[in-house]
Amino acid sequence: MTLDEKFDKLKTRLRQMDRVVIAFSGGVDSTFLLKAASMSGLREVLAVTGQSESMTEEEFSFSKEIAGSLDVKHRIIRTNELGNNNYSKNPPDRCYYCKKELFGKLKDIAQQEGFSFILDGTNSDDVNDRRPGRRAAYEEGVESPLLETGLTKNEIRELSKALGLPTWNKPATPCLSSRIPYGLEITAEALEKVSKAETFIRKFGVTELRVRNHSEVARIEVHPDDFHKLTGAQARKEIVDYLRSIGFKYITLDLQGFRSGSGNEALL
Numbered sequence: 182m183t184l185d186e187k188f189d190k191l192k193t194r195l196r197q198m199d200r201v202v203i204a205f206s207g208g209v210d211s212t213f214l215l216k217a218a219s220m221s222g223l224r225e226v227l228a229v230t231g232q233s234e235s236m237t238e239e240e241f242s243f244s245k246e247i248a249g250s251l252d253v254k255h256r257i258i259r260t261n262e263l264g265n266n267n268y269s270k271n272p273p274d275r276c277y278y279c280k281k282e283l284f285g286k287l288k289d290i291a292q293q294e295g296f297s298f299i300l301d302g303t304n305s306d307d308v309n310d311r312r313p314g315r316r317a318a319y320e321e322g323v324e325s326p327l328l329e330t331g332l333t334k335n336e337i338r339e340l341s342k343a344l345g346l347p348t349w350n351k352p353a354t355p356c357l358s359s360r361i362p363y364g365l366e367i368t369a370e371a372l373e374k375v376s377k378a379e380t381f382i383r384k385f386g387v388t389e390l391r392v393r394n395h396s397e398v399a400r401i402e403v404h405p406d407d408f409h410k411l412t413g414a415q416a417r418k419e420i421v422d423y424l425r426s427i428g429f430k431y432i433t434l435d436l437q438g439f440r441s442g443s444g445n446e447a448l449l
Contacts (some may be wrong), residue, residue, distance in 0.1 A: 195221040207244030210302030235356040280314030284321035
C-alpha cells in the first residue's frame, strides 16, 4: 500500500466515526491525527489535553497553539497522576496509571456528551516498544487509527511535512516523569528540576536532550555530535552552576549519548 493510499484509508476510517474525542499532546502523532480528523468530514472533533506537573509549560503552550492553528475545539482538563501512589512510587508500569486516569476522563467526556469514539496517536512502530499505557487504552475502549492503518513514525512525519504541520520534524517529547529512574519517587519538585534543567541546557543549541534526575545526580543525555556544545569551559561552568542552584549536587554527561527510553535499560 502506498503512503497516499494509507492516508486515504485513514481518512475513510475517521469519516465513519462521526464524533470523536482525541487525546492531544501536541506531539507528532496526535497533531497529525488531529489534522487528518479535521480533513475527514467528521461531524465533530474535540481535542483534549491533560495538564499536569509531568507536562512542561512549553509543551502545554504549544498544544494550545497548534490546536488553535488547526481550528478545532480544544479542551484542557486537569489530571492528577501524582495523587495516585501507584504512579508516584514510580514502578515499571508507571505509564499505565497515567494513561488510565487520562483515558478514564476522556471516556467520561465521551459518555456524557455523546461522542462515538475516543482516539489516541499510537502508531505502528509503537507496538515494538515497551508501552504499559496500551493496556489502559484497551481497558477504556480507546481506538488507535494510525496503528490500525499501519502508519509508521517516519510516514507520519512525511505526511505531516506535506500537510505543512510544524511538528513534522519535532523531536519526541515524552513526559517529564520518564526522566526519573524507576523506583525513585516522582514528586512535583523532582519534575520541576528536570524541566528547569532541560530548558536551560537547550539554550546551548541542543535539540535531542534528556536530563535524567537521579536524586542528587543530573545525568545529561545529548547526541555525541553535540557534546562539544556542553563541554567548553564557559558552557560547562554555566551548566554546572545553574543545575547546582536548582538542587543537583553532581552533574554528569552520559558518554553513551542520547537514547530514547534509556530508563528501560534498568529492566534488561
